[in-house]
Structure formats: C-alpha cells, structure tokens
Amino acid sequence: xxxxxxxxxxxxxxxxxxxxxxxxxxxxxxxxxxxxxxxxxxxxxxxxxxxxxxxxxxxxxxxxxxxxxxxxxxxxxxxxxxxxxxxxxxxxxxxxxxxxxxxxxxxxxxxxxxxxxxxxxxxxxxxxxxxxxxxxxxxxxxxx
Numbered sequence: 001x002x003x004x005x006x007x008x009x010x011x012x013x014x015x016x017x018x019x020x021x022x023x024x025x026x027x028x029x030x031x032x033x034x035x036x037x038x039x040x041x042x043x044x045x046x047x048x049x050x051x052x053x054x055x056x057x058x059x060x061x062x063x064x065x066x067x068x069x070x071x072x073x074x075x076x077x078x079x080x081x082x083x084x085x086x087x088x089x090x091x092x093x094x095x096x097x098x099x100x101x102x103x104x105x106x107x108x109x110x111x112x113x114x115x116x117x118x119x120x121x122x123x124x125x126x127x128x129x130x131x132x133x134x135x136x137x138x139x140x141x142x143x144x
Contacts, residue, residue, distance in 0.1 A: 008059035012068065015042050015053060016075030023082045032087060035079075039094060042076055051106035070111050077103040 056065035080100035
C-alpha cells in the first residue's frame with residue numbers, strides 16, 4: 001500500500017495518515033498486514049539517525065526531497081501507539097510502542113530541541129529561555 005500524489009510520489013504525511021486509517025479500520029489479519037507494510041515502508045525511507053521519514057519519495061523509491069514533515073511523523077507515532085494497544089508488541093509483532101517512542105524522540109530532538117543547528121527552520125535557538133533567538137518560519141517546509 002502506498003499513498004501517491006498526482007506525480008506518483010509518496011509523501012510522509014500520506015504514509016502517516018494511511019497508518020492511522022489502517023490501524024483504526026483493520027479488523028483482520030489482512031488489515032494488520034497492511035499496517036505492518038506501511039511501517040516497513042516508513043522505516044525504509046527514514047532519515048538516519050533521526051527516525052523521521054523523508055518527505056517526498058519517487059514512484060521508484062528514490063528520495064526526492066529530504067525535508068521532513070512532522071505532521072506525517074506525528075501521525076505515524078500515534079498510529080503505532082494505537083497498534084500497540086490493539087495488537088500488542090512482541091510475540092511475533094513488531095514492537096509498536098518502541099517504534100512510536102523512537103519517532104517521538106526523533107521529533108523532540110530534531111524538530112523541537114535542535115539547538116544551535118543551522119538547518120532547522122522550525123526552531124533554531126541556542127538558549128531555549130531566550131525567545132529572541134527563535135528563527136522565523138519562511139516557508140511551509142522544514143529543512144532537516
């Protein structure tokens with residue numbers, strides 16, 4: 001299963017949202033297999049070591065745009081927490097909870113606490129108590 005745009009590209013928001021839909025709608029082994037397939041796809045397109053998915057992927061599987069879109073990662077993490085409650089972790093299942101925590105830690109480290117880095121357009125400050133160091137968002141994407 002792959003969510004595509006008009007140009008046959010996958011985007012991380014589509015994968016994360018697809019994971020949410022699938023975990024809530026799945027009532028059979030086929031639905032769980034679809035969810036696990038989306039998780040494998042998400043993992044295969046991660047930015048290492050950040051645990052966040054690259055934003056745009058070509059139909060051939062190549063990374064087109066290495067930005068991250070945190071909303072897709074948030075959806076994926078939440079879907080994984082729901083999967084943990086629905087199917088459990090371990091015992092033949094992926095460790096859904098550990099995957100969710102890994103993504104959430106990546107979001108916190110890269111999107112929220114990216115201190116002193118020059119490549120984050122969401123938050124880039126050296127002193128978290130001094131709001132004058134906040135970098136303004138100049139477009140609708142976030143470099144990563």
